[in-house]
Amino acid sequence: MSRPVRRVAAVLLSAGVAAAVLVASGSAARSSSAQIKAGGTLNVGWESSFGFTDNLDPTGEYLGDAFGILDNLLVRTLVGYNHTAGAAGNQLVPDIATALPKPTNGGKTYTFHIKPGIKFSPPVNRAVTSHDFVTAMERLANPKDGGQYAFYYKVIKGWDAYAAGKAKSISGISTPNDSTIVFNLTQPTGDFLYRMSMPATGPQPAEVTKCFEGQPGKYAQDLISTAGYMIEGIDKVDISSCSAIKPADGYDGQTHLFLVRNPNYDPKTDGTRKNYVDQVRFTVDASDVDIYNKIEAGQLDLATSSIPPSVLQKYATTPSLKRYFHQNSGDRTWYLTMNITQPPFDDIHVRKAMNWIIDKAALRQTWGGPTVGQIANHIVPDTLFNFKLQSYKPYKTPGDHGDLAKAKAAMKGSKYDTKGDGTCSAPQCKNVLMISDTRGVDPGMVATIQQDAKKIGITFKVRQINGAYPTIQTVAKNIPFAERPGWGKDYADPVTFFEPLFDGRTIIPTGNTNYSLVGITQSQCRQLHVTGDCSPYNPKTGLGVPSVNSMLDKCEPLVNTEANDARTVCYENLDKYLMTNVVPWVPWMWSYVTRITSSNVTHYQFDQFSTTPAYSMISVKS
Amino acid sequence: MLLYIARRLAWTVVVVLAVVFVTFFVFFKLPNGNPALRFCGKSPTPECIQLTTARLHLDKPFYIEFGYFVKNFFLGDENGWPGLGYSYGNYVSVRSEIIERAPRTLWLIAGAATIWLTGGVAIGVLSAVKRRRLPDRLAMGFALFGISAPVFWLGLMALFIVWKELHLTGGSGYVPLSDGVGHWLSHLILPWCVLALLYMAIYARLTRNNLLETLGEDYIRTARAKGLPERTVIFKHGLRASLTPIVTIFGLDIALLVGGAIITESVFNLQGLGWLAFNGAETQDLPTVLGVVLCTATAVAIMNLVVDIVYAFLDPRVRYA
Numbered sequence: 001m002s003r004p005v006r007r008v009a010a011v012l013l014s015a016g017v018a019a020a021v022l023v024a025s026g027s028a029a030r031s032s033s034a035q036i037k038a039g040g041t042l043n044v045g046w047e048s049s050f051g052f053t054d055n056l057d058p059t060g061e062y063l064g065d066a067f068g069i070l071d072n073l074l075v076r077t078l079v080g081y082n083h084t085a086g087a088a089g090n091q092l093v094p095d096i097a098t099a100l101p102k103p104t105n106g107g108k109t110y111t112f113h114i115k116p117g118i119k120f121s122p123p124v125n126r127a128v129t130s131h132d133f134v135t136a137m138e139r140l141a142n143p144k145d146g147g148q149y150a151f152y153y154k155v156i157k158g159w160d161a162y163a164a165g166k167a168k169s170i171s172g173i174s175t176p177n178d179s180t181i182v183f184n185l186t187q188p189t190g191d192f193l194y195r196m197s198m199p200a201t202g203p204q205p206a207e208v209t210k211c212f213e214g215q216p217g218k219y220a221q222d223l224i225s226t227a228g229y230m231i232e233g234i235d236k237v238d239i240s241s242c243s244a245i246k247p248a249d250g251y252d253g254q255t256h257l258f259l260v261r262n263p264n265y266d267p268k269t270d271g272t273r274k275n276y277v278d279q280v281r282f283t284v285d286a287s288d289v290d291i292y293n294k295i296e297a298g299q300l301d302l303a304t305s306s307i308p309p310s311v312l313q314k315y316a317t318t319p320s321l322k323r324y325f326h327q328n329s330g331d332r333t334w335y336l337t338m339n340i341t342q343p344p345f346d347d348i349h350v351r352k353a354m355n356w357i358i359d360k361a362a363l364r365q366t367w368g369g370p371t372v373g374q375i376a377n378h379i380v381p382d383t384l385f386n387f388k389l390q391s392y393k394p395y396k397t398p399g400d401h402g403d404l405a406k407a408k409a410a411m412k413g414s415k416y417d418t419k420g421d422g423t424c425s426a427p428q429c430k431n432v433l434m435i436s437d438t439r440g441v442d443p444g445m446v447a448t449i450q451q452d453a454k455k456i457g458i459t460f461k462v463r464q465i466n467g468a469y470p471t472i473q474t475v476a477k478n479i480p481f482a483e484r485p486g487w488g489k490d491y492a493d494p495v496t497f498f499e500p501l502f503d504g505r506t507i508i509p510t511g512n513t514n515y516s517l518v519g520i521t522q523s524q525c526r527q528l529h530v531t532g533d534c535s536p537y538n539p540k541t542g543l544g545v546p547s548v549n550s551m552l553d554k555c556e557p558l559v560n561t562e563a564n565d566a567r568t569v570c571y572e573n574l575d576k577y578l579m580t581n582v583v584p585w586v587p588w589m590w591s592y593v594t595r596i597t598s599s600n601v602t603h604y605q606f607d608q609f610s611t612t613p614a615y616s617m618i619s620v621k622s
Numbered sequence: 623m624l625l626y627i628a629r630r631l632a633w634t635v636v637v638v639l640a641v642v643f644v645t646f647f648v649f650f651k652l653p654n655g656n657p658a659l660r661f662c663g664k665s666p667t668p669e670c671i672q673l674t675t676a677r678l679h680l681d682k683p684f685y686i687e688f689g690y691f692v693k694n695f696f697l698g699d700e701n702g703w704p705g706l707g708y709s710y711g712n713y714v715s716v717r718s719e720i721i722e723r724a725p726r727t728l729w730l731i732a733g734a735a736t737i738w739l740t741g742g743v744a745i746g747v748l749s750a751v752k753r754r755r756l757p758d759r760l761a762m763g764f765a766l767f768g769i770s771a772p773v774f775w776l777g778l779m780a781l782f783i784v785w786k787e788l789h790l791t792g793g794s795g796y797v798p799l800s801d802g803v804g805h806w807l808s809h810l811i812l813p814w815c816v817l818a819l820l821y822m823a824i825y826a827r828l829t830r831n832n833l834l835e836t837l838g839e840d841y842i843r844t845a846r847a848k849g850l851p852e853r854t855v856i857f858k859h860g861l862r863a864s865l866t867p868i869v870t871i872f873g874l875d876i877a878l879l880v881g882g883a884i885i886t887e888s889v890f891n892l893q894g895l896g897w898l899a900f901n902g903a904e905t906q907d908l909p910t911v912l913g914v915v916l917c918t919a920t921a922v923a924i925m926n927l928v929v930d931i932v933y934a935f936l937d938p939r940v941r942y943a
Contacts, residue, residue: 049901053662055712062664143673148662216677217713253712254719255893286888286897289778290794293786299793467904470659487664500665511659511666 036603039622041279042615045291047305049284053148055217055253058199059139060146064488065304067199068612072273073229073259073280075202078112078133078181079193081609082272083617085328087386089608090492092193093272096128096203096226100193107188107557110196114179119264121225122235124205128226130175132203137173138162139209140200146216149490152195155185188557190567191493197609198491202226211242221247228267228275228616229259257282276603276619292596301598301620302613309368315596316371328606329383330593332488333376333497335585336449337472337515340545341525341532342480343428344458348542349414350424351583355395356407357452360588366444373591375400379575380497381590383608384489389572394579407456413542423457434460435482437468445483473512476529485515486591491609494571495556502548502578516584519547539581546582548574623934627927634923641919642912643688649908650684657710657906678710691912706916707909709902716913719898724917726796727894730886731879733814738821739872743861745822746829751856753834761826768823777816777889784812794891813890817883821875825868832864839863865936873929874922881918 054060157172232250408422504519
């Protein structure tokens with residue numbers, strides 16, 4: 001086939017796929033003509049290994065896919081979500097609490113009342129009380145119990161003292177009676193209710209969890225549920241003493257997780273979950289191809305797995321299969337990160353030029369094209385701003401293929417444009433270290449980035465590392481550029497993007513997530529062995545390190561009310577500021593979450609909070 | 623002979639410990655970052671990293687960790703003997719994981735080995751006896767195909783055609799023998815055949831070449847001249863002498879498959895020891911990797927010993943002091 005014909009064919013194919021995407025995307029729920037019925041078993045395939053960060057122990061578990069299991073099937077929290085897609089799925093609703101409390105005491109006190117009729121599953125078999133929430137919070141605060149997002153709750157009075165072992169309880173949490181719990185904070189915190197929707201805050205029975213103190217992850221195999229399902233075999237576990245407790249049969253931590261109905265669950269207390277199926281069975285499968293063969297054969301109904309491109313194309317473009325193809329916003333941004341202390345990216349002109357030159361459409365094509373996501377135009381996905389920044393595209397180029405003229409115009413004025421021709425011509429622009437991973441998509445991405453950057457005079461020396469995150473998270477390695485990162489929300493508040501990614505005060509030696517080092521100070525640079533220029537930002541030259549710490553502090557205490565959405569507007573302005581005055585990244589894609597279901601599934605729904613299938617809302621043929 | 627076996631067993635222990643030591647060294651010295659980061663979430667705090675590093679004993683030098691490992695291995699730990707510690711990923715004891723998965727790999731190897739040994743030798747003998755005739759051409763063509771076709775492709779094609787389209791076998795995944803022989807067999811027959819194909823091709827060629835060489839020896843001509851039946855000449859005199867190299871590679875192949883049948887295990891979702899090792903390596907799960915390395919190293923050493931003993935029976939000239 002000649003090259004022009006190939007090009008036309010590629011364009012037509014992409015257009016066809018994009019049309020299929022437009023039809024498929026944005027749907028909150030997809031039902032077949034079969035009536036939704038209760039009963040049956042939902043069989044879910046899981047590729048390669050569960051990959052849980054804490055074995056599914058709610059206290060420490062931080063994997064997004066695990067949130068879908070915990071939040072839908074096992075753990076109720078004081079406040080939760082409607083387990084649906086889109087903006088409605090990111091709205092907080094009461095779960096165990098009778099209502100969403102309004103903060104009092106200048107925004108520093110939250111009082112929750114617990115609904116009657118909420119019980120733990122067997123073998124605990126008793127009502128949930130306010131003390132069970134205290135147990136959960138204390139486990140979260142105790143560093144030895146493996147809590148991985150305990151930092152969200154440092155705003156609770158007495159948290160740090162308890163965590164340091166200096167107090168026997170968290171003074172800011174009080175339980176006036178069995179059905180009331182009060183949180184007193186050190187400062188107004190506009191997203192506190194979101195923080196209380198996280199699975200680690202769900203009630204836990206002390207009579208069981210005390211047996212796992214100091215052993216992160218071990219509680220998971222004896223997790224006591226408060227939601228519609230429980231681990232198979234948990235009712236047979238002997239909890240009379242710690243030595244008697246054995247792991248429930250239904251979860252071995254490695255190959256399977258089988259859930260059955262929780263007999264103590266009262267659906268009248270739960271307005272957010274339908275729990276259609278009788279059982280949910282998660283099984284690990286070594287091969288993604290095998291998983292999709294089984295979905296086609298009806299042996300599996302759904303999968304948490306990468307989708308082979310051939311399967312993706314088949315389901316996206318075959319009319320009879322489109323109803324099994326589900327696509328929703330993943331609330332995740334993929335981006336190229338530039339270290340603003342390392343040349344040539346220590347100059348804002350260069351960072352802006354990179355935003356103009358990168359062919360984002362080509363990057364997305366390496367992942368599979370329009371079926372896998374939308375082109376990203378700023379930091380936070382539009383879904384988290386209720387699409388109010390949808391038209392904000394500060395570096396928009398024709399077809400998102402990059403614009404050389406604009407890139408060169410942006411480069412002019414840079415100290416690295418030694419020839420004055422709009423290219424990065426200084427020696428520091430050559431052989432810049434780029435860290436790349438070894439996924440299937442990375443070679444294609446690297447090739448695109450190298451080709452684009454070369455047009456403005458930047459050449460890269462690429463180092464491929466399997467599992468690149470630990471390398472780019474180590475500040476002392478002074479990595480100038482990386483193509484690997486992506487970031488998804490923890491909950492539907494933009495603070496979960498901005499604080500870990502751009503707050504200079506959270507920069508740590510290893511495990512650092514502010515890869516660009518926005519807001520880093522000279523003293524931090526000395527301590528962390530940063531070799532580049534850490535002087536404060538000079539807007540006249542475009543050199544130095546900008547900071548957004550004060551803007552973050554301004555947005556954090558704000559609360560959205562019915563009258564105004566001051567908090568969202570504040571973060572929108574921060575996003576714009578970052579894209580025009582800091583420019584730490586080249587954001588290039590907001591990825592979709594794509595799932596394929598079998599013909600057994602009669603009703604599919606997506607959970608926007610966890611960005612996973614809403615297991616509690618899916619029905620199958622029974 | 624007994625003294626020889628005892629000496630070899632003692633050397634086996636030394637070899638296995640050396641292999642484990644090298645694994646420790648490589649793991650600790652590889653510049654791949656701290657595995658503790660994996661268990662501290664996407665926004666790890668310094669406190670979490672420190673605590674997790676201590677909990678996983680990554681804060682001690684590798685030779686101290688090696689010392690603890692050797693001690694637990696010989697004396698056992700809370701999970702019994704040998705003590706292999708806990709997986710970093712899910713806190714399950716490595717010993718129980720290996721006991722759970724070893725049967726899958728061992729059944730895979732046993733079935734495939736039976737097929738490739740009997741099939742490969744039979745085809746090799748037929749090919750040698752019918753040299754340059756149609757059976758020989760067909761056999762060597764089959765051998766070429768078997769050696770050339772990648773295992774993963776063969777496996778996927780086999781699943782697609784035999785299971786998905788023709789419904790002749792059970793699909794992927796391991797079914798224990800306790801669930802019924804028929805069910806167990808239907809899930810293993812395809813992986814057996816796929817894994818055996820490559821080796822069968824190699825063994826067929828090897829048997830053919832060795833047998834042709836042996837059949838050209840003077841003593842074979844003498845045996846024929848004495849009027850022995852051709853079957854006796856080929857099987858009793860010819861094949862027996864040709865089997866020595868076959869036995870050598872058979873022992874090694876079996877041993878290496880203990881931790882190395884990763885592709886077959888992945889394609890057919892058997893999740894045996896090879897898959898366990900691969901996952902462990904990907905997630906920097908040292909205890910799991912060590913457990914499988916130990917199994918594989920021990921299997922190689924013991925199979926080498928078995929091969930040497932079998933030599934003594936095959937070849938009367940071989941005697942061990």
